[in-house]
Amino acid sequence: MSDDVHHDPDVSQEDYMSGLRMARRDFLIKSGLAAAAIAAAPTWLKTEQAAAAIEASTGGAAVRDPIATTAVNAAKQYKGLSMGRINEAGPQALDDKNFSGPLWEKLTGIKTNLTEAPFAQIRTKIIAEDLAKSGALDSVELSPAWLPDFADQEVLIPIDSLIRKYKAQATLADLHPLYRGLARYKGKTWGFFDDGDVWALYYRKDIFGNGKLKSAYKAKFKRDLRVPRTWDEFNQVAQFITDQLAPKVYGTGMGRALGNPGNQFYFFQQFRANGGRFFNPKTMKAEINNAIAVKTMNQILLQNKASPPGVEKLDFISGWGLWLQGKTAMIMAWPPTGRISENILQRDKAFATLPKSQIVGKTGYARVPGQNGEHAGAFIKGVMATSENQDAAYLYNQWATSPSISLQRVMLPYTLRDPYRISHYRSPAYKKLWKGADKYLETLCEAANDAVLDLSMSGAGDYANALDRAMTSMYAGKDVKSALDEAAREWDSITNKLGVAKQRASYANFLKYPGATGKNTVRKLGQAVKC
Amino acid sequence: MRWLLVAPAVLIVVALTIFPLGFSLWVAFVQYDFALGDQHPWVGLDNFVENWKDPVWRASLWRTAWFSVTMVAIELMLGLLLALAMLRPFRGRRVLMTLYVIPLFISPVVVGGFFDLFVRRPYGAANELASWVWPGEVAIDFSQDSPWVYITLILADVWQWTPFMFVILLAGLSAIPDTLYEAADLDGAKPRHAFVFVTLPLLLPIILIAVTFRLIDAAKLFDIIFSLTRGGPGTDTYTTSYYLYQQGFEFFHLGQGTGGAWMFMIMLTFISFWLVRRLLKPVEEA
Numbered sequence: 001m002s003d004d005v006h007h008d009p010d011v012s013q014e015d016y017m018s019g020l021r022m023a024r025r026d027f028l029i030k031s032g033l034a035a036a037a038i039a040a041a042p043t044w045l046k047t048e049q050a051a052a053a054i055e056a057s058t059g060g061a062a063v064r065d066p067i068a069t070t071a072v073n074a075a076k077q078y079k080g081l082s083m084g085r086i087n088e089a090g091p092q093a094l095d096d097k098n099f100s101g102p103l104w105e106k107l108t109g110i111k112t113n114l115t116e117a118p119f120a121q122i123r124t125k126i127i128a129e130d131l132a133k134s135g136a137l138d139s140v141e142l143s144p145a146w147l148p149d150f151a152d153q154e155v156l157i158p159i160d161s162l163i164r165k166y167k168a169q170a171t172l173a174d175l176h177p178l179y180r181g182l183a184r185y186k187g188k189t190w191g192f193f194d195d196g197d198v199w200a201l202y203y204r205k206d207i208f209g210n211g212k213l214k215s216a217y218k219a220k221f222k223r224d225l226r227v228p229r230t231w232d233e234f235n236q237v238a239q240f241i242t243d244q245l246a247p248k249v250y251g252t253g254m255g256r257a258l259g260n261p262g263n264q265f266y267f268f269q270q271f272r273a274n275g276g277r278f279f280n281p282k283t284m285k286a287e288i289n290n291a292i293a294v295k296t297m298n299q300i301l302l303q304n305k306a307s308p309p310g311v312e313k314l315d316f317i318s319g320w321g322l323w324l325q326g327k328t329a330m331i332m333a334w335p336p337t338g339r340i341s342e343n344i345l346q347r348d349k350a351f352a353t354l355p356k357s358q359i360v361g362k363t364g365y366a367r368v369p370g371q372n373g374e375h376a377g378a379f380i381k382g383v384m385a386t387s388e389n390q391d392a393a394y395l396y397n398q399w400a401t402s403p404s405i406s407l408q409r410v411m412l413p414y415t416l417r418d419p420y421r422i423s424h425y426r427s428p429a430y431k432k433l434w435k436g437a438d439k440y441l442e443t444l445c446e447a448a449n450d451a452v453l454d455l456s457m458s459g460a461g462d463y464a465n466a467l468d469r470a471m472t473s474m475y476a477g478k479d480v481k482s483a484l485d486e487a488a489r490e491w492d493s494i495t496n497k498l499g500v501a502k503q504r505a506s507y508a509n510f511l512k513y514p515g516a517t518g519k520n521t522v523r524k525l526g527q528a529v530k531c
Numbered sequence: 532m533r534w535l536l537v538a539p540a541v542l543i544v545v546a547l548t549i550f551p552l553g554f555s556l557w558v559a560f561v562q563y564d565f566a567l568g569d570q571h572p573w574v575g576l577d578n579f580v581e582n583w584k585d586p587v588w589r590a591s592l593w594r595t596a597w598f599s600v601t602m603v604a605i606e607l608m609l610g611l612l613l614a615l616a617m618l619r620p621f622r623g624r625r626v627l628m629t630l631y632v633i634p635l636f637i638s639p640v641v642v643g644g645f646f647d648l649f650v651r652r653p654y655g656a657a658n659e660l661a662s663w664v665w666p667g668e669v670a671i672d673f674s675q676d677s678p679w680v681y682i683t684l685i686l687a688d689v690w691q692w693t694p695f696m697f698v699i700l701l702a703g704l705s706a707i708p709d710t711l712y713e714a715a716d717l718d719g720a721k722p723r724h725a726f727v728f729v730t731l732p733l734l735l736p737i738i739l740i741a742v743t744f745r746l747i748d749a750a751k752l753f754d755i756i757f758s759l760t761r762g763g764p765g766t767d768t769y770t771t772s773y774y775l776y777q778q779g780f781e782f783f784h785l786g787q788g789t790g791g792a793w794m795f796m797i798m799l800t801f802i803s804f805w806l807v808r809r810l811l812k813p814v815e816e817a
Contacts (some may be wrong), residue, residue: 473765
């Protein structure tokens with residue numbers, strides 16, 4: 001607006017100018033103060049999630065979460081302590097930096113000292129700390145797949161007595177049945193499960209609804225174009241879309257880089273969806289080179305063929321980048337895919353890792369082909385046995401994973417924590433995050449009902465690495481059967497080194513988990529949750 | 532009193548060199564593996580045998596050998612050519628020399644990361660640039676396809692370390708007195724004869740020094756592999772250092788990794804010993 005609009009004819013020009021100067025000065029001072037206040041306020045203070053978390057931790061009986069409140073009240077005795085944490089570098093660590101860390105300090109006076117590391121290196125840093133016993137780490141993030149090794153070698157402490165002491169038993173009952181047992185090993189609880197990393201199929205509704213594409217597909221294959229339900233159908237549809245739309249859009253494009261995220265996840269899922277098993281449970285001979293394994297690998301190679309060039313070196317973040325730019329029509333991926341597709345995470349400037357989504361409102365959700373989605377990676381919050389602050393570290397873990405605080409954390413407009421509690425899947429607040437969030441939560445819940453787990457047993461890291469390497473050699477053209485034979489030999493060698501009897505017991509323990517195979521998923525055990 | 536004066540230095544050497552070396556020797560002969568618990572029974576030569584039995588280790592040794600020889604040979608030739616070109620003063624020589632040595636100051640991890648970005652499909656510029664000089668569209672995965680992945684690794688190392696050869700050889704060339712070339716000229720020697728019979732023999736000790744340093748360094752090739760290929764595809768670009776890193780610090784098979792490191796160190800010691808003897812031969816003869 002121009003000054004003329006506000007000119008009052010009864011006020012002299014001098015008075016007017018004086019008043020204007022005052023108004024401008026006033027405006028500048030107020031703006032400056034507001035800007036300074038915004039700049040000075042920590043990021044976590046500005047979010048509604050923080051307000052809800054504080055209310056749940058300290059509020060009255062009507063709103064408070066007793067599990068969170070108990071942890072906060074008990075932890076206040078450790079005020080002034082500095083607690084060592086480790087989390088995955090990048091988006092996951094934003095939770096510690098921008099939310100849980102500062103909030104915990106505000107509530108209890110305990111500071112958190114964060115170490116960041118890429119996913120696979122979290123394991124190596126925890127082991128290194130266990131060997132060095134420096135006391136640098138107190139509360140750690142670990143994958144369920146590493147738990148048997150960490151429990152066997154007493155890297156972590158069992159927390160059953162602490163759960164009883166701090167009255168947190170109810171926190172376990174609210175977990176989806178797929179996740180309920182993942183922090184338990186040999187009859188003890190070794191941490192709090194904290195990340196529902198189950199894969200789903202994300203597809204472009206606009207592409208699958210494209211009339212010309214549908215007609216062309218029907219003309220070619222004599223059936224309707226639909227969201228694929230088997231891997232053979234997936235490969236056919238993906239290649240068809242690539243043939244029709246590349247280089248603008250490719251049928252698929254999932255991160256195949258060595259160790260990032262790790263190709264074993266893809267194999268684990270499809271291999272079991274095809275009916276495979278990892279070992280002969282009696283002899284412990286590896287079975288990852290049989291006919292089912294060869295079929296699985298050939299399916300995976302066909303997916304690469306329908307993907308953008310360079311997919312063999314694509315890490316999962318770059319895979320998301322392609323998806324968000326609308327370059328791929330379908331991806332099988334972790335739950336943040338649904339949120340980043342709607343720009344839920346990118347609305348926070350702290351989440352600068354990924355571009356803004358160009359496919360808002362166009363994403364559909366389905367269970368992965370073969371129906372058994374992989375529960376890939378995930379995190380448990382544990383307490384290091386070498387920690388000198390075990391009680392404080394435990395209380396932080398109890399608070400952060402309590403139903404109310406974890407709900408806020410899985411709804412944060414950054415980080416990659418995903419819903420894992422039944423209360424998360426049913427949360428009205430979450431369902432309002434974007435149009436279609438209710439369908440997203442329902443899909444994740446259903447995917448967890450049918451999911452298969454990562455191999456979680458002694459030596460899991462070594463087995464995964466050997467398979468990951470073998471898969472990249474097949475991407476580079478090595479014969480599938482001979483590469484799988486080599487991987488199987490390496491698995492046998494790992495088994496022999498760790499001891500066949502020990503490994504047999506460890507594998508038998510793994511097979512007891514719901515989701516260890518495609519035949520004992522949560523749904524097939526009659527424990528499916530209706531979300 | 533004199534013992535008191537040297538005590539700090541001795542203590543530092545014992546604490547930082549002798550003790551770790553002795554400890555690692557012990558680790559090489561015991562079971563020291565995270566997945567097998569914190570008991571460390573004596574296993575004799577098992578850790579060494581485990582390495583020899585592993586085909587990935589054996590392949591990594593051969594790969595390290597041919598990587599080192601190929602890289603150093605190319606760096607020597609390019610370094611010598613550059614040194615000869617830069618021997619005589621010309622306009623812009625100082626600027627060019629500064630530009631040539633910049634790669635030496637860059638961390639090898641960064642060099643690997645840079646080449647990774649350069650060759651990575653579909654964003655990297657490598658294929659686009661190759662399309663300018665090659666008829667038709669070039670669609671090579673330089674960090675995945677054989678033999679391109681090896682060529683990329685060699686190029687990355689050559690890009691970084693050719694300046695090292697260049698600097699040392701230029702210093703050597705500058706030290707050759709002009710009078711020798713004048714004498715050769717008076718005897719009717721052509722430039723190529725002067726190069727073969729004057730330059731090369733006098734430069735040979737310097738070449739041997741440069742090659743020795745670089746071979747020892749190249750045999751430890753790790754950083755570029757770590758940031759460019761992570762040893763992949765499969766184990767196709769595992770060097771021995773990368774293999775040992777993975778055994779020790781990713782799998783925590785510390786006994787096997789340390790055993791392998793001792794074996795590798797002994798091999799390198801023999802090679803270095805042979806090279807140093809070659810180096811000292813002219814001095815001893817004189």
